[in-house]
Amino acid sequence: MSKRIVIALGGNALGNNLPEQMAAVKHTAKAIVDLIEQGHQVVVVHGNGPQVGMINIAMTTLSREDSTHPMAPMSVCTAMSQGYIGYDLQNSLGEELIRRGINKPVATILTQVEVDGADPAFNNPSKPIGTFMTQAEAEEMRRRGNAVMEDAGRGWRRCVASPKPKAIVELDTINALMDAGQLVIACGGGGIPVIRQADGHLKGAGAVIDKDFAAELLAESLDADALIILTAVEKVAIYFGKPEQQWLSDLTPEDARKYEAQGQFAPGSMLPKVQAAVKFAESKAGRTSLITLLEKAKDGIAGKTGTSIYQ
Numbered sequence: 325m326s327k328r329i330v331i332a333l334g335g336n337a338l339g340n341n342l343p344e345q346m347a348a349v350k351h352t353a354k355a356i357v358d359l360i361e362q363g364h365q366v367v368v369v370h371g372n373g374p375q376v377g378m379i380n381i382a383m384t385t386l387s388r389e390d391s392t393h394p395m396a397p398m399s400v401c402t403a404m405s406q407g408y409i410g411y412d413l414q415n416s417l418g419e420e421l422i423r424r425g426i427n428k429p430v431a432t433i434l435t436q437v438e439v440d441g442a443d444p445a446f447n448n449p450s451k452p453i454g455t456f457m458t459q460a461e462a463e464e465m466r467r468r469g470n471a472v473m474e475d476a477g478r479g480w481r482r483c484v485a486s487p488k489p490k491a492i493v494e495l496d497t498i499n500a501l502m503d504a505g506q507l508v509i510a511c512g513g514g515g516i517p518v519i520r521q522a523d524g525h526l527k528g529a530g531a532v533i534d535k536d537f538a539a540e541l542l543a544e545s546l547d548a549d550a551l552i553i554l555t556a557v558e559k560v561a562i563y564f565g566k567p568e569q570q571w572l573s574d575l576t577p578e579d580a581r582k583y584e585a586q587g588q589f590a591p592g593s594m595l596p597k598v599q600a601a602v603k604f605a606e607s608k609a610g611r612t613s614l615i616t617l618l619e620k621a622k623d624g625i626a627g628k629t630g631t632s633i634y635q
């Protein structure tokens with residue numbers, strides 16, 4: 325049965341730098357086109373953690389070296405990351421579709437996502453971005469006025485505010501393109517965070533929205549059947565990385581909340597995925613979420629692997 329699916333792509337689908345991204349998107353395109361070949365209607369959301377950190381450092385260095393270039397706000401860095409990642413992803417998806425004889429235009433939509441200026445997340449940076457650092461490098465970064473955090477046992481990273489997405493500004497455009505049979509890339513990097521002003525102006529916010537939460541909002545807003553979060557693990561685990569680790573094939577919202585209270589899901593990595601998956605599964609009867617490995621997307625949708633979250 326054909327489904328309307330929102331796919332959230334994690335870091336391993338994009339790599340960490342320019343040449344890695346070029347190579348990774350080819351591989352990623354195959355996994356996505358597998359689902360299109362099965363007749364599903366797909367919209368793709370991607371992350372931007374490494375890329376937005378890289379762009380922000382480049383823009384900051386430029387403004388330090390040349391005072392005619394003011395610092396680029398984080399919202400502008402996310403807009404740049406949507407263009408740069410969308411460019412590679414759109415072309416690799418287009419080439420893979422042609423290779424398989426599927427006639428489907430691909431479009432990247434520069435997407436703004438409204439956030440609440442009073443969101444407490446603005447006072448508590450929690451979203452890791454950029455490259456990994458040693459603790460000593462992170463301490464130096466902190467001394468220079470940046471927030472830093474340890475990222476799920478993988479090293480230290482800069483971190484920025486990550487308010488919850490409230491509304492997708494370009495939703496009607498995304499819907500129209502999907503209805504026209506096009507493959508849409510939207511809400512890249514969680515969307516460009518904007519705060520609607522009283523006069524209607526959309527003011528860029530200094531934050532990076534979590535792409536799993538943005539994908540969840542997009543899935544609800546498009547009345548999708550499924551939210552698929554593709555990452556670097558085949559299943560969600562409890563006691564992750566410990567000798568008693570257990571992979572989960574099914575996860576009810578009740579169990580997810582119980583495990584979350586036990587601290588089973590690392591903040592900034594697996595926790596937002598589980599929270600987004602649960603929110604979507606609970607939003608309407610019949611909606612399902614799946615968390616799995618990029619390469620297993622086809623098997624996951626067939627119910628053969630991954631962690632399925634449903635009511």
Ligand SMILES: Nc1ncnc2c1ncn2[C@@H]1O[C@H](COP(=O)(O)OP(=O)(O)O)[C@@H](O)[C@H]1O
Nearest residue numbers: 334335555556557560561564588589590593594
């Ligand atoms: N309980 C858990 N189960 C599975 N993976 C976990 C768990 N806790 C943390 N992780 C880690 O979270 C990673 C996924 O988060 P992350 O790399 O931030 O995602 P993304 O694919 O969106 O970049 C997994 O690859 C794994 O290393």
Ligand SMILES: NC(=O)OP(=O)(O)O
Nearest residue numbers: 371372373513534535
């Ligand atoms: N914006 C975002 O959530 O990016 P990552 O998935 O790369 O962390």
